[in-house]
Amino acid sequence: KNLVDIILTNNGYRVVNLGIKQTVENILSAFEEHKADAIGMSGLLVKSTLVMKENLELMTERGLSVPVVLGGAALNRRYVEEDLKSLYRGTLFYARDAFDGLHIMDALKGGASEATQDAKASAAKAAAASTAQNDSAQDDAEELVGEDAKHGVRRHARTRAARAAAGDTSDTTRSDVNPNAPIPRAPFYGSRVVADVPLEDVFAFVNETALFKGQWQFKQGKRSAEEYRALVAEKVRPVYDELKERSKREGLLTPRVTYGYFPAQSEGNDLIVYHDDERTERVRFTFPRQTAGRRLCLADFFASRESGRVDVVAFHLVTVGRRASEYAHELFRSDNYADYLYFHGLSVESAEALAELWHKRIREELGLAGRDAKELNKLFHQGYQxxxxxxxxxxxxxxxxxxxxxxxxxxxxxxxxxxxxxxxxPEQSTSAIVVHHEEAKYFSID
Incomplete structure (x- = not known):
């Protein structure tokens, strides 16, 4: 979102940046106050797409038809054009990235203030051209960046999940997942804090593809593989190396972890987490089940209550600290846009790297790390149990x-x-549930 602000502002547009987590009332109030030409909304998580849908429905109910530009990691063009356009009476655009947003605004402002059919066609054509220019077919087919890299799902998989909302939890018939999988021994029960994680260990797990191509937008495009490697070596990696050193020297990133192991059993679509006595229920999670295919549900990967076996579940939450958010905001407010882009991207990917590092630690403590892939890139694609x-x-x-x-x-x-x-x-934080079962791989609910 801030990158969109930077790109549009540098190209002569006045952007009213409302910040994150805004209600539709705040958005519409600002639109009227500033007499804006368009409204932009960005979403990172699946829940964001549901909020966007509700916002568009409310705007239609009120008779609004202002052009709306949607973007963010939680969306793709198919979801916007096939699912959302029919809900909104006005003009709706999908922007793959900040440069798409610029092309769309240029097309909209090229004609009358109302978005005409010609403007729609021009904007769509410009967006498509931008996509073709900035991303090769190989990038579209193979790259997993940012949050997608962490979860191993492509954007269309997440938007299908958004259409299904929270998924079906009414059908509790267990799938064909092996109910007798070995249960590893937990090294301890309860949670612990680790506050002395070396930054060098974190940087060793940074997904450079996600950082360079996704966060920093250094994409291969029409360059040959050799030309792109030269670009990375000559321009990108020096920035990366200097920023890592500054982060260590000035304490801009402070990795911290809280994690733990808990006794657990499944019951239907529920995962029951117990106190240390392995009998007293502490919390209960209810997960959705696929309505087709294997009909998977996360609960299926844990021993059932009726089996009499007590399983183990791990959770972790990691952060690189509040100073990372504060420093990024300082850079943005002082108009140091390039430095903001670089540091914010590094801080986000460092949080992801810390999650990867501690995920590996959990696998080691559960005795599962012997199945880890040797290459880091394969770990990013679930090369582990x-x-x-x-x-x-x-x-x-x-x-x-x-x-x-x-x-x-x-x-x-x-x-x-x-x-x-x-x-x-702070936003440079991430959490997860770790499922030890050998069949547990990422799946969508649709």
Whole structure:
């Protein structure tokens, strides 16, 4: 969102940046106050797409037809054009990235203030051209960046999950997942805090594809593989190396972790997490089940209550600290846009890297790391046993379940809070449930 602000502002547009987590009333009030030409909304998580849908429906009910531009990692063009356009009486555009947004605004402002059919066609053509210019077919087919890299699902998989909302929880018939999988021994019960994680260890797990191509927008495009490698070596990596050193020197990133192991059993679509006595229920999660195919549900990957076996579940929450958010905001407010883009991208991917690092630690402590792939890139694509799932994604889409994770891990001890929208604060934080079952791989609910 801030990158859109930067790109549009530098190209002569006045952007009213309302910040994050805005209600539709705030958005419409600002639109009227500033007499804007268009409204932009961006979403990172599945829940964001549902909020966008509700916003568009309300705007239609009020008879509004202002041009709306939608973007963010939680969306793709198919979802916007096939699912959302029919809900809104006005002009609706999908912007793959900030440059798409610029092309769309240029097309809209090229004619009358009302978005005509010609403007629509021009904007769509410009957006398509921008996509073709900035991303090769190989990028579209193969790259997993940002949040997608963490969860191993492509954008269309997440938007299908958004259409299904929270998924079906009424059918509790268990899938064909092996109910007798070996249960590893937990190294301890309860949660612990780790506050002395070396930054070098974190940087070793940074997904450079996600950082360079996704966060920093250094994409291969029409360059040959050799030309792109030269670009990375000559321009990108020096920035990366200098920023890592500055982050260590000035304490801009402070990795901290809270994680733990808990006795658990499944019951239908529920995962029951017990106190240390392995009998007293502590919290209960309810997960959706696929309505077709294998009809998978996360609960299926744990021993059932009726089996009499007590399973183990792990949770973790990691952060690179509030200073990362503060410093990024300082750069943005002082118009240091390039530095903001670089540092914000590094801070987000460092949080992801810390999650990867601690996920590996959990696999080691459970005795599963012997199955880890040797190459880091393969680890980013689930080259291991013991997958991690984050709330807000297809298999566990209910963000409100973060409150239960907070009850288990007490992340306030590492400076992380939960917003009213059940999102982690600071934003350079991420949480997950780790499922040890050998069949547990990412799946969508549709």
């Amino acid at each position: 013991g997958s991690r799932f984050s709330f807000g994604y297809p298999a566990c889409p209910n963000l409100e379940d973060q409150t239960k994770l907070f009850e288990l891990l007490d992340p306030a001890r590492i400076g992380v809070e939960l917003s009213e929208e059940f999102q982690l604060v």
